[in-house]
Every structure is written in C-alpha cells, then in structure tokens.
Amino acid sequence: MPERSIGGIRKVGHRTIDGVWRMGVATRFFLLTLLHSGICLRRPHLVIREIFSAGVLSLIIIVVSGLFVGMVLGLQGYETLQTYGSEEALGILVALSLVRELGPVVAALLFASRAGSAITAEIGLMKATEQIAAMEMMAVDPIARVVAPRFWGAVISMPLLAALFSAMGIFGGYLVGVVMIGVDDGAFWSQMQSAVDFREDILNGVIKSVVFGVAVTAVALFEGYDAPPTAEGVSRATTRTVVTSSLAILALDFVLTALMFRGV
Amino acid sequence: MERTTLDLWVGLFVVAGIAALVFLAMRVGNIGTFDTAKTYAVTAKFGNIGGLKVRAPVKSAGVVVGRVGEIRFNTQAYQAEVVLNIGNQYKFPVDTSASIMTSGLLGEQYIALEAGAEEKMLAQGDDLKITQGAVVLENLIGQFLYNKADEPTTPAK
Secondary structure (H helix, E strand, O other): OHHHHHHHHHHHHHHHHHHHHHHHHHHHHHHHHHHOOHHHHHOHHHHHHHHHHHOHHHHHHHHHHHHHHHHHHHHHHHHHHHHHOOHHHHHHHHHHHHHHHHHHHHHHHHHHHHHHHHHHHHHHHHHHOOHHHHHHHOOOOHHHHHHHHHHHHHHHHHHHHHHHHHHHHHHHHHHHHHHHHOOOHHHHHHHHHHHOOHHHHHHHHHHHHHHHHHHHHHHHHHHHHHOOOOHHHHHHHHHHHHHHHHHHHHHHHHHHHHHHOOOO | OOHHHHHHHHHHHHHHHHHHHHHHHHHHOOOOOOOOOOEEEEEEEEOOOOOOOOOOEEEEOOEEEEEEEEEEEEOOOOEEEEEEEEEOOOOOEOOOEEEEEEOOOOOOEEEEEEOOOOOOEOOOOOEEOEEEOOOOHHHHHHHHHHHHHHOOOOOOO
C-alpha cells in the first residue's frame, strides 16, 4: 500500500517537473524566435509570404463568419431590445459586443484553427522529413529562416483579421437591423458612435487581438517544432495547438477584459 | 505562387485590414467628433451626481457641446465636483446653470447647460454657481407618498 501511494506521488512529481520543463523550453524557444527576428527586416519577402498563408488565406472564413455573427447579433439583439422598446440601441449592442469581445476572440479562435494548425503541421512535417536538420547542416539557422518569419507574419495578420471581422459583423448587424427589420438608420449609427469610444473600446480590441496573435502563433510554432517526427506525432501536435491556443485565448481574454474594463 | 501575385494579395489584405480599422474608428467610434478639438474646463458642484460618468456628454439645448472630464469629491463642501470640458467654439455666460438629466427613461445621464443672461463669458477654471443635482428616484417616490398622505381622503364608495 505505501509502495503504491509513493508511486502515485512520484508520478505527480514527474508530471510537474515535466510540465515546468516544457514551459521553460517553450519560453526559451519564444525568446530565441524574438532574438532571431532580425532576418525579417533584412528579407521582408519571407514575412510577406507568411502573411499570405496566415492572413490572406484566412480571409474568407473570417469575413463570412464575421458577417454571420453580426447578422445573428442583429436578430437576437433586436428580439431582446424590442421587449424594452429600445430597438435603436441595436447599433450599440452590435458594435460594442463585436469590437470589445467577439471580434478579437472569435477571429483569434478561427485563426488558431485555420492558420495555427497549418503552421504546426507544416513545421512538424518539415521536421519529420528532416528538412530542418538539413538546414542546420547547411549552417542555415532554422529558427531565423523558418520560425521567425511565420511568427511575424501571423502576428501582423491577426489584428487586421480581427478588425475585418468586427467591421463585417457591424455590416451584418446593419443589414439585419436596418435593411431587413427596419430599425431607424440614423439612430443605429449615431447611438453607436456616441457609445463606442476609440481608445476605450476600439484600441483595447486591437490590443487584445495582438496579444491573441502572439499567443496563438507562439503555441503553434512551439508545438510544431517540438512534435515527435512521426505521422502520429504531427497529428497530435496539430490537435494540441488548436486546443491549447483556444484555451489560452479564452483565459487571456478574461484577464485582459478584467484589466481593461473595470466599469470606470 | 508568383511573387508579384503574392505581393498583390498581401497588399490587398493589408489595405483591407487598415480600411476596416479606419471604418471602426471613424464610423463606429467617436473619433473626429471634436474630441481632439480644444476645450476649456469649468467646474460645477452638485449635491448628488447620481450615475453620471466621466466622458458623459455636456449638452445645451440638446446639442453636445462638451464632455465630463473629471468627477471628484470635495471634502470641504461635501459635494461632488465635476469638471466640464467645453469646446472652445461654445461660449456661455457666467450665470449659466448646469443640471444633471437623464436621456430617456433608462438612458445615460448627461449635464444640461442653460445659458444665462450675463454679458461676461465663462473662461477656463471658472465655477458654475447655479447647479441642480440628479433626481434620486427614491426621494421622488418618498415625496410622492408624502404628498399623497397629505391629500384629503376621498369618501369611501
């Protein structure tokens, strides 16, 4: 009996040490990426290529989901607001919920599953097919050549995608609220403008999306670089990227919201 | 993919993203509504500010002429001291009165300025002498009940 319980405690200790060790490796990897970012300035085309694969290729899913989220917000918001006879506040509801929360968070979640998983799979496969080892043999630093451009490409894309998501969502809310249901056009925009503050709401939303972009990309890059070089290892790493970065987005969102919006 | 097409797509993407940000800032947010314009600050003391918030609008005749800059508690007068930032293009007489109003039944609270008749205009750092605080619903109900109790009772049917 004591043997077994000691074994259990030992397992807990092993897990803890393992977790802390992995976290340390991930932090070192992240710092190393930042340290080797100089190449992105010397060869900007590497970054442009990554903006294409992370940002441009995610455009369709971001734009379409933004539109639909906004339209649903318009419908649901109208249903609730009309009970209080304040349909004109629909603009405020749609704009604030999109700019503050849904824009950065949902765009980041989509980004994690669309671009984050692709980054992990790509780097994991590069490792499995020994391309990374080959680079090292040729004295090309894989972190500078492969990892850093992907990091900056994705970090630049994320706030742009979130802004597009919010703008499309507000347009969707406008379509449903004003064009379809018939809320007053002027009241929709003017109430929105009086309630949405540039610094408090829009800038904080942009800050959130930058933080999420860094988190998602750092997780995706590390998982790819750390993946066991087998088919199963890559598939597991891809799954872990999506799960870990989604959880990180939601947890970070809570922390950032608590810091930013304290209700004056 | 060819380099020029790639550049074109990335360029389009970046321009669209920045355009979305500008749209959010100009059309959705309140940037450009004389936020950046020059203002002068006057203070007003209120017995009760109710739910007035910093950045709440200051209106005169329903037109927004400024915003609430700061709200603090004056420990000498035991009153709330509100700093109003009023746009430089709006000049008010020194005997202007300020009262805290609510827009709509459940709307946000704002400060309404009622212009006075003096020749002298308000300047930076001046005090508004005539103020009326927010209406507290509980007091109103209390007053109503008190008046009700005073009325002669109607004869029972």
